[in-house]
Each structure stands twice: as C-alpha cells, then as structure tokens.
Amino acid sequence: MRVRNKPWADSYIKAHGDYIVIDPKNWLGKWQTRFIKPQPLNVEVGTGKGRFIIEMAKAHPEINYIGVELQKSVIATALRSFMADPLPNLQFVLTDGANLDEIFLADEIQRLFLNFSDPWPKKRHAKRRLTSPKFLQTYQRVLSADGQIEFKTDNRGLFEYTLVTMNNFPLRFDYVSLDLHHSPENEANIETEYEQKFSPNGPIYKLIAHFTA
Ligand code: SAM
Known part of the structure; x- marks a missing residue:
C-alpha cells in the first residue's frame, strides 16, 4: 500500500512517545513496562x-x-484515531515486521495478527509477503508454545500461498474459512479498514494456526 507523505506525521509521532515506539530494539525484554500492567501480549503486523x-x-x-506498521504516515493516522480515546493496553511500533525477533524475546507473544497483508503478486517480491518462510521462521521464534497466528485476506492467491508455505512448517491449522463473513465465527469478527472496503467484492479468507515445534 502506497500512501501520500503526511507532513504532520513526524511531529505528531514525536509528541506522542508514550504510545508509539520508534526505537523498538531498545525495548527488547521491556515491552510490558509500557502498559499499566503486565498481561498476555498480542501483536498485529x-x-x-x-x-x-x-x-x-x-x-x-x-x-x-x-x-x-512500516509506514510512518500510516501509523501516524492510526495513532491519531487512537488518541481520540487512548487505551492503556495498546501501543504502536514503527518498524518492519521482519525485525520482530530482534525486538521481542522468544515465546513473548501469545497471538499474532496478519490482516490483509500486501499480496506482492510478483514472484520476485515473494520474500516481502508477511507469510513467506522467512517471516514464518521469525513468528515461530517469538510466539509462545501455545501461541497462534490469525491471518485474514481477501486475496485468494495470497491465501493459497500462505496455506502452502505454512504446510512446510511444523504447524497445525486450528481454523480455516473460505468465506468468513458467511460463517458463524463472523459474529466475533472485528473488521479492518481493508475488510470493510473490499468484503463487498468477494469472500474473506481466514486461518488460525499454531506451531507444533
Ligand atoms: N491491516 C490493515 C487493514 O486490513 O486494513 C492494512 C492492510 S494494508 C494492505 C497492509 C499494511 O501492511 C500497510 O499499511 C503496509 O505498510 C503494512 N506492511 C507491509 N509490510 C510490512 C512489514 N514488513 N512490516 C510492517 N508493516 C508492513
């Protein structure tokens, strides 16, 4: 997703350092201190x-x-929505998800959400997909033993790619839907911006999986 540069983003991020981190490697092992109390940690990339x-x-x-989130202008927009009614149990981090294992300890994350990740349809860009083998390896390290990945997309090609790459890992599928919005589980579904925009055009695919090793 390409986004227009937002000139206000830099200063807005700097002014709200209590809720957003731009130097995540310095917070390795200390994430829980940014919340009012230590609790299970869930991360969306x-x-x-x-x-x-x-x-x-x-x-x-x-x-x-x-x-x-990787893009400054995008995360600044998220931060601005959040600041309308700040919550003590949410923090934002401006970084590349590829660095997850440099900023989180092994087993630190209980649940990882990937929602409508960029499909990168060209083969030469496959490594950038958030469900490519390199990313899955990273998730495997930071997820706790009973941790899960939840992945939603409207892109059938990316969903099929993800099923195949995941199948090459020691991993079990806990849930797979080829049409989330017409399944009973949709009652508890919280929609993303992309989901709201693109679900009228076709089905939403979802899977939940956990590593077994
Ligand atoms: N999850 C949101 C939704 O469903 O509305 C946004 C979906 S948008 C298609 C994908 C987002 O992932 C973009 O904002 C993009 O900047 C971000 N992104 C892509 N690669 C990333 C990476 N390696 N690390 C962190 N964020 C990334």
Whole structure:
C-alpha cells in the first residue's frame, strides 16, 4: 500500500512517545513496562490505520496489544484515531515486521495478527509477503508454545500461498474459512479498514494456526 507523505506525521509521532515506539530494539525484554500492567501480549503486523487493533484493545482490556506498521504516515493516522480515546493496553511500533525477533524475546507473544497483508503478486517480491518462510521462521521464534497466528485476506492467491508455505512448517491449522463473513465465527469478527472496503467484492479468507515445534 502506497500512501501520500503526511507532513504532520513526524511531529505528531514525536509528541506522542508514550504510545508509539520508534526505537523498538531498545525495548527488547521491556515491552510490558509500557502498559499499566503486565498481561498476555498480542501483536498485529501491518496494522494500517489501526481500526482492528484499536477495537480489539477496547474489547479485550485483559490483553496488551502492539500494532506494528512500516509506514510512518500510516501509523501516524492510526495513532491519531487512537488518541481520540487512548487505551492503556495498546501501543504502536514503527518498524518492519521482519525485525520482530530482534525486538521481542522468544515465546513473548501469545497471538499474532496478519490482516490483509500486501499480496506482492510478483514472484520476485515473494520474500516481502508477511507469510513467506522467512517471516514464518521469525513468528515461530517469538510466539509462545501455545501461541497462534490469525491471518485474514481477501486475496485468494495470497491465501493459497500462505496455506502452502505454512504446510512446510511444523504447524497445525486450528481454523480455516473460505468465506468468513458467511460463517458463524463472523459474529466475533472485528473488521479492518481493508475488510470493510473490499468484503463487498468477494469472500474473506481466514486461518488460525499454531506451531507444533
Ligand atoms: N491491516 C490493515 C487493514 O486490513 O486494513 C492494512 C492492510 S494494508 C494492505 C497492509 C499494511 O501492511 C500497510 O499499511 C503496509 O505498510 C503494512 N506492511 C507491509 N509490510 C510490512 C512489514 N514488513 N512490516 C510492517 N508493516 C508492513
């Protein structure tokens, strides 16, 4: 997703350092100190404009959430929505999800969300997909033994790619849907910005999986 540069983003991020981290490697092993109390940690990679993670944090005050996003202008927009009604159990991190194992300890994360990740359809860009083998290896390290990955997309090609790459890992599928919005589980579904925009065009695919080693 390409986004227009937002001139206000830099100063806005600097002014709200209590809720956003721009030097995540310095917080290795210390994430829980950024919340009012230590609780299970759930992370979304590619959080976009933040609707999903903000609504999740509202719905689950018993969990601490971190939204990771690569683009400054995008995360600044998420932060601005969040600042309308800040929550003590949500933090944002401006970084590349590829660095996850440099900023989180092994087994530190209980649940990892990937929502409508960029499909990178060209083969030469496959490594950038958030469910490529390199990323899965990283998730395997930072997820706790009973941790899960939840992945949603409207892109059938990316979903099939993800099933195949995951199948090459010691991993079990706990849930797979080829049409989330017409399944009973949709009642508890919190929609992302992309989901709201693209679900009228076709099905939403979802899987939940956990590593077995
Ligand atoms: N999850 C949001 C949603 O469903 O509305 C945004 C989806 S958007 C298509 C994908 C987002 O992932 C973009 O904001 C992009 O900047 C971010 N992204 C892509 N690669 C990333 C990476 N390696 N680390 C962190 N964020 C990434």
